[in-house]
Amino acid sequence: MNLLAHLHSRLVSLGIDCTLEEDGIVLDRGSEKRPLKIRPEPEWEQSYTKYKTARSLSFDATQRVLIHNNSFEVLIARLAPSPFFTSEQYTLTDNVGNSVNIGQCSHSFALAFLDSPEYDELFRVRIQRRIFDSPMAARRISTLLWTPITATYSHKGRKTPAQFQENALHVIRSCLFKIAAEQHDCLAVWKPRGRKIDLPHSDAISGDDSIPRARYDEDVVSFYKVAKASPFPSQSFLAYYHVLEFYFLRVAETKLHDRLASLINNPSLKADKNTLDKLISLIRGQDLRNDETEMLRNVLDRYIPEHDVIEFISDFEARCGEKIYSKRRRVFGEDVQVNPMKDHAIANAAKTLKHIRNAIVHSSDRYKREDCHIPLSESEEVIKEFVPLVRFFAERIIYGSAC
Structure with a gap:
């Protein structure tokens, strides 16, 4: 099964009315809008083939962590927009060849997230509206994929060292501090929410256009x-x-x-x-x-x-x-x-x-x-x-x- 067929199966599981064709996936958007075609991308098809045949690859959807051989990749959150121009990607290395790369996630990370239950919520909250409200007649397959910022620690060597994950997180966090101190770009390792309570939303816009009678301090x-x-x-x-x-x-x-x-x-x-x-x-x-x-x-x-x-x-x-x-x-x-x-x-x-x-x-x-x-x-x-x-x-x- 190629990526196009796999994505079609994923969309059907999410309740989307779509048809698989040789040159893409056709989404039915109702009688008021013309169908939307999702076109394949050779780059992502090649990555999907490598992803499916990869050994020693594991993805923790809850922690947003992908481990592949001696590579540790974790989701990164930008804490605030920087007042300075920031780089889209950072690469830091040590004297033995180990490296930390910070930037858009790997294709394997995006594909692993696509296969996880967490993708269901992302699709409903963000992607579904994007594709159904789009005035375009065609979109690329990457439109349906999530490609966030991640940090990837790569250990040079064939053997996976002891306490690899713990050490990888330690190195990544040290690099993020260095970037914050020297580049003024504040990033942090993403953490899942613990105890979830659905707090009532208080950010709904309300009020009228009248000028307040009071004068506030x-x-x-x-x-x-x-x-x-x-x-x-x-x-x-x-x-x-x-x-x-x-x-x-x-x-x-x-x-x-x-x-x-x-x-x-x-x-x-x-x-x-x-x-x-x-x-x-x-x-x-x-x-x-x-x-x-x-x-x-x-x-x-x-x-x-x-x-x-x-x-x-x-x-x-x-x-x-x-x-x-x-x-x-x-x-x-x-x-x-x-x-x-x-x-x-x-x-x-x-x-x-x-x-x-x-x-x-x-x-x-x-x-x-x-x-x-x-x-x-x-x-x-x-x-x-x-x-x-x-x-x-x-x-x-x-x-x-x-x-």
């Missing part, structure tokens, strides 16, 4: 925009938290001012020892209560009614289909829970958000690894689940502090 809005724009859940969470943190002292001082005013403005006030002791007690008491969790709780309590917090959690968890906030769970070495009940919701939320913030910023080696966050690790997915909660508070505080 531009400094706070800057933190909010950074949070919205960041591709990393940890950095997004931290920027939203900065919105909350921005009002720590303002709320604490306002509370103290009101209590002092209540005492000082008493018409029967006398500057005696008893009154002075009360003033000193108020000020000292305020200082003792000003730990960060208490300050955070005061900010949340000032700007957001607790019943709104309860309503948000209940609605979000209903759409999510899982109690990700209200159920007690272990997060970064500590049990957290936001109980959606009066006199509990805001206090629990403050404690939870502060704990996650600490896990992000405390990277000292005196902490256990499960107690703190490591960027680009599985803990990004854990933090991602709490981003909607901290974003809810940040938005409500911005609204409440506007003038």
Whole structure:
């Protein structure tokens, strides 16, 4: 079976109405659009023949890793667009002839992914729309293949060395750091998502064209925009938290001012020892209560009614289909829970958000690894689940502090 026939069989398995012909695959796109012909490419046909006859070739679709003899190829993710011109390909070598090549994946990697169950989702999400909406009457066979950026470590020598995969990853990661430091191009080895929860989409466009009546604090809005724009859940969470943190002292001082005013403005006030002791007690008491969790709780309590917090959690968890906030769970070495009940919701939320913030910023080696966050690790997915909660508070505080 050649690649054309194999691809036809793959499309049929995905429910696509298509016909195999000598010079291509014809896809039926309905009565409103003319059929689309997928034409073969000699280069890919040759690669498919080599791929099918290759020995010692294994592909891990979950980890996106292809191993062939002494070659280790893994998917690479570009973390952010570079402000500089970046190379499409990097090749690094050592003094014994081992090499790391970073660029478009090998044909074997693309063909192995085509045969994997992971291709089904990719086809439905990206490729199907591309081919059915295309105004063209013909496309090349490579249109249906996924050719991402990968890093390939090639070991020179006939024998596969001990701990080959572990060493290959180590070398690739070292090369990616060198490229980031010297070429300003930030790449990372792709990691599969761990615990998957279908979070409700909050990025749907909504609203109207009216000019806001309020004037928002531009400094706070800057933190909010950074949070919205960041591709990393940890950095997004931290920027939203900065919105909350921005009002720590303002709320604490306002509370103290009101209590002092209540005492000082008493018409029967006398500057005696008893009154002075009360003033000193108020000020000292305020200082003792000003730990960060208490300050955070005061900010949340000032700007957001607790019943709104309860309503948000209940609605979000209903759409999510899982109690990700209200159920007690272990997060970064500590049990957290936001109980959606009066006199509990805001206090629990403050404690939870502060704990996650600490896990992000405390990277000292005196902490256990499960107690703190490591960027680009599985803990990004854990933090991602709490981003909607901290974003809810940040938005409500911005609204409440506007003038």
